[in-house]
């Protein structure tokens with residue numbers, strides 16, 4: 001039976017450390033880290049993610065600012081708001097909750113955020129620096145995944161890692177982070193003919209597909225580390241991952257649950273990135 005990787009507990013440790021640092025900053029009379037969050041429209045999933053982020057900011061003692069814009073906001077207005085936050089010396093991090101409504105060019109919006117305030121790590125400068133191995137803001141979910149793998153005590157170097165999914169926000173960056181730690185990495189995707197043949201060889205398996213239960217126990221190498229990134233909603237409204245937990249946990253050595261695995265880590269890493277942006281701002 002696999003050991004559960006408790007994302008809630010690991011993320012709580014990260015947030016508590018940040019809360020301590022923030023209390024020291026406040027006690028010294030300095031301005032505390034500040035994150036500005038922009039949400040457009042009222043997509044229920046986006047609203048719930050934003051609530052989680054603001055709650056984490058409150059827990060750590062960071063300042064947060066929320067801008068709620070209507071679904072039909074003009075792109076120019078959103079860009080103008082980002083410009084103001086870029087220039088605001090009291091704001092360390094800017095996060096625009098995705099997805100944006102169809103009439104807004106998402107790339108244009110992400111490009112408008114100053115790379116040093118891009119706490120999501122989605123700006124092309126940060127993405128390029130990640131792939132070049134230069135200092136950058138590492139995107140939250142991939143960063144959290146690595147921390148969860150490291151929390152098992154497993155040495156990543158030399159291991160076979162399979163990442164299912166090739167998105168810009170999870171699959172590709174997590175593959176690069178595993179490569180940086182000297183894993184031998186395979187990226188599987190929608191056109192991969194025999195996913196199971198790859199996953200059965202994986203010492204580390206990261207599932208970021210968005211299909212409930214696509215990874216079953218028989219696709220898993222005994223004793224491996226299985227990280228389930230998927231957030232899928234069942235017909236009765238419950239959250240479920242990409243991994244069939246019941247069968248997979250019989251075979252894996254370590255496994256993350258959904259909920260309570262990668263999700264809370266993503267938010268903790270956002271707070272860490274905001275703190276790092278604050279630190280960099282102090283040094284400028």
Ligand code: NAD
Nearest residue numbers: 141165166167170189190208209210229230231262263266
């Ligand atoms: P996406 O939805 O943009 O794309 C899905 C990816 O899966 C694609 O790259 C596609 O090639 C691949 N894919 C499709 N069918 C496949 C198959 N049969 N075999 C292998 N790969 C296949 O990806 P995303 O935005 O990375 O989201 C993936 C999942 O992770 C979603 O459920 C999403 O909600 C979740 N997610 C969770 C967090 C978190 O914090 N826990 C963060 C981001 C995304």
